[in-house]
Amino acid sequence: MIASIKPTKALQGAVRAPPSKARTHRALFAGLLSKGTTEIHNPLSCDDTYATANVVSSLGAKLDCGTERWSIRGVGKLSAPRGIIDCGESGVTLRFTVPISSLLDDDVRLRGREGLIRRPLRPLVDAMGQLGIRVDVDEFEVRVHAGPAKGGRVQIPGNVSSQFISGLLFAGPLMIEGLRIEVTSHLESRGYVSVTIEELKRHTIAVETNSDMSFFSISPHQIYRPAQHLIPGDYSSAAFLMAAAAVTRSRVIITGLPEQSEDPD
Numbered sequence: 001m002i003a004s005i006k007p008t009k010a011l012q013g014a015v016r017a018p019p020s021k022a023r024t025h026r027a028l029f030a031g032l033l034s035k036g037t038t039e040i041h042n043p044l045s046c047d048d049t050y051a052t053a054n055v056v057s058s059l060g061a062k063l064d065c066g067t068e069r070w071s072i073r074g075v076g077k078l079s080a081p082r083g084i085i086d087c088g089e090s091g092v093t094l095r096f097t098v099p100i101s102s103l104l105d106d107d108v109r110l111r112g113r114e115g116l117i118r119r120p121l122r123p124l125v126d127a128m129g130q131l132g133i134r135v136d137v138d139e140f141e142v143r144v145h146a147g148p149a150k151g152g153r154v155q156i157p158g159n160v161s162s163q164f165i166s167g168l169l170f171a172g173p174l175m176i177e178g179l180r181i182e183v184t185s186h187l188e189s190r191g192y193v194s195v196t197i198e199e200l201k202r203h204t205i206a207v208e209t210n211s212d213m214s215f216f217s218i219s220p221h222q223i224y225r226p227a228q229h230l231i232p233g234d235y236s237s238a239a240f241l242m243a244a245a246a247v248t249r250s251r252v253i254i255t256g257l258p259e260q261s262e263d264p265d
Helices: 021-033 047-058 093-102 123-129 162-172 188-200 236-249
Strands: 011-015 035-041 062-065 069-074 108-111 135-137 140-145 150-158 179-181 215-218 228-230 251-255
Touching: 021 035, 021 069, 021 093, 021 162, 021 188, 035 140, 047 062, 093 123, 093 140, 093 162, 123 135, 123 150, 123 162, 135 228, 150 162, 162 179, 162 188, 162 215, 215 228, 236 251
Parallel strands: 011 251, 035 228, 150 179
Antiparallel strands: 035 069, 062 069, 108 140, 135 140, 179 215
16 A cells, blocks of 8 residues: 655544454454354454454354444354464464364464564463363464363463453353463453453353452353444544644544543553
8 A cells, every 4th residue: 555645734623533453353252152143333444353353254153344344143163264274463363262262173273474473372372281272383373282172270370461361261151161260470451351351241251350350260151142342442543643633733523432431542
């Protein structure tokens, strides 16, 4: 794409804030695990969310991506993918897909671009090992060996990435023994885990935790139900628009930002 940018002394007009990437990712994964049609209104369309959309399609859901609305028709049971699943450059996509893939009774191979596979993954690999799932990582791909993971108790540090915890939370309800996660160090970015729990609740999944999120308990035999998602605007993305208005002493209206938001951004 070639873009031409012309300088201006002032900005004016109204613009809608970009939607939340974190919530778009989570809505896609929850839709994959639900039997029936989940709709995502105002999704964020970007390379990272398209990477998650690719995973959703590869694992058996039917996906229709329109301009303002995406719909995911899940069949309630994951399907073994054909070939390697490309996670693009999205860490969220890879780190959520590893535990979700452990629910299959076939190997799942994942790859990424721009050094994605070299990003920290070891705590999640070790956690999957505690659940009886072997995960091999080399410089080219991640291979999740056939499960399905039965669940049980797992210990994992919280100071590397909260995405490991969120990925396990998505898979836990579908493990036959449920899942208890014990966080062995301070949980970084716990706000994102709160978003995960909120989106799981939307799909009728219950997660128990304590005030400092040092443990999570997920009962087995829970069923994901399809849901409607309206993705709110993202304050961190809107900050660029606000800054542009501030430095040019302009007046710009930014719509789509909720007055009350629990999002960590």
